Amino acid sequence: MDLSERVPSPGSANPSAPSRPEPVLLSPPDVGPLEESYLIRALRSGWVAPLGPEVDAFEREVATRAGTAHAVALSSGTAALHLGLLGLGAGPGRTVVVPTLTFVATVNAVVYTGAEPVFVDCEPGTGNVDVPLLAALLDELRAAGRDVAAVVPVDMFGACVDYTRLAPVCAGAGVPVLEDAAEALGATHDGRPAGSFGRAGVFSFNGNKIITTSGGGMLVTDDGDLADRCRYLSTQARQPVPHYEHTEVGYNYRLSNLLAAVGRAQLRRLDRMLARRRELRERYAKLFATAPGVRLLAESDPGANCWLTTIVVDPATAGWQAADLAAHLGTARIETRPVWKPMHLQPAFAGTPGAITGAAERLFADGLTLPSGSGLTEAQAGRVLDAVASFLAARA
Numbered sequence: 001m002d003l004s005e006r007v008p009s010p011g012s013a014n015p016s017a018p019s020r021p022e023p024v025l026l027s028p029p030d031v032g033p034l035e036e037s038y039l040i041r042a043l044r045s046g047w048v049a050p051l052g053p054e055v056d057a058f059e060r061e062v063a064t065r066a067g068t069a070h071a072v073a074l075s076s077g078t079a080a081l082h083l084g085l086l087g088l089g090a091g092p093g094r095t096v097v098v099p100t101l102t103f104v105a106t107v108n109a110v111v112y113t114g115a116e117p118v119f120v121d122c123e124p125g126t127g128n129v130d131v132p133l134l135a136a137l138l139d140e141l142r143a144a145g146r147d148v149a150a151v152v153p154v155d156m157f158g159a160c161v162d163y164t165r166l167a168p169v170c171a172g173a174g175v176p177v178l179e180d181a182a183e184a185l186g187a188t189h190d191g192r193p194a195g196s197f198g199r200a201g202v203f204s205f206n207g208n209k210i211i212t213t214s215g216g217g218m219l220v221t222d223d224g225d226l227a228d229r230c231r232y233l234s235t236q237a238r239q240p241v242p243h244y245e246h247t248e249v250g251y252n253y254r255l256s257n258l259l260a261a262v263g264r265a266q267l268r269r270l271d272r273m274l275a276r277r278r279e280l281r282e283r284y285a286k287l288f289a290t291a292p293g294v295r296l297l298a299e300s301d302p303g304a305n306c307w308l309t310t311i312v313v314d315p316a317t318a319g320w321q322a323a324d325l326a327a328h329l330g331t332a333r334i335e336t337r338p339v340w341k342p343m344h345l346q347p348a349f350a351g352t353p354g355a356i357t358g359a360a361e362r363l364f365a366d367g368l369t370l371p372s373g374s375g376l377t378e379a380q381a382g383r384v385l386d387a388v389a390s391f392l393a394a395r396a
Ligand SMILES: *Cc1c(COP(=O)(O)O)cnc(C)c1O
Pocket: 075, 076, 077, 078, 079, 102, 103, 105, 106, 154, 180, 182, 183, 203, 204, 205, 206, 215, 216, 217
């Protein structure tokens, strides 16, 4: 069907009205001819299934990038979190510590296993796990006789947790780390790649992430047994015999060979895409440097992949609120979003215990994520920066 039959074109009711500008999105997929050629090649190869040479190659390439020995390509980051948690023994009667400031998938994956989530609040400067608070929480859980299966730190908006401080806390408590690096592909901490810090790490290739397969994820680990276990669970826990033999319940979580091909093309462009996001971050930083009461989240982290540039506004000093800028940009058809609404405020997780300081709630109130996609054209970037500048100028 011709879409023009159903959808009136903008301004068609009044031909003399100026046409509305195209919306600028937060982090749209950045795909082009390279992805197209890889996808067509995979399609023509005949491997149209959730296995094949593109999946194998994509796994090797992501493992290399993450500095891990193994990688398991999966249908989503959420699936990778789920299987990683199962691989670490999460289940009924056990506890998993997760940040309250995260995307819901981190917590959902815990609930899928039957384990009980416990929330931990964040540091105001980065939005990442508050490490001293985590240490105290792990002591408290141990004293209460809780059996903690894992801690799942999230590398918020592509800035790694300070693993130099977090790793000894978890090791001291005897609790393995599953790194939720869904947003952090290409980021580093102390020169080491995101994804490599826990017993296993998880990436997402959702459409809005730093690279995309439209939907997909990956579990990376140095632990060969854990990788084998996750791969086995992702293919319906099928036993290696000719007939279909299953001794336990599995999942259908493998990544399509076609989508892995798209991921390989994206990976080839990752460094250029990171450079573009970093450049956008620097331009925002320059613009806000002279605005009182505004800071960038994780601004001082040189290893951040700059997935989403996020400002934090102190309304008392700035004289305006994050929501005011959001409204101003909205009228110019520029998308912004608040920082994640904390999980302890979500009706789905009402009553879930946690160590809550209020830091995540303040970031939710005062934070704003800005258009950060590597595919933003210069014209779009200029529109956003001009709109921010005019907002600030009116309040200077
Ligand atoms: C995107 C994201 C996920 C989930 O990834 P999907 O591929 O969408 O399932 C998990 N955790 C965090 C922090 C994310 O941002």
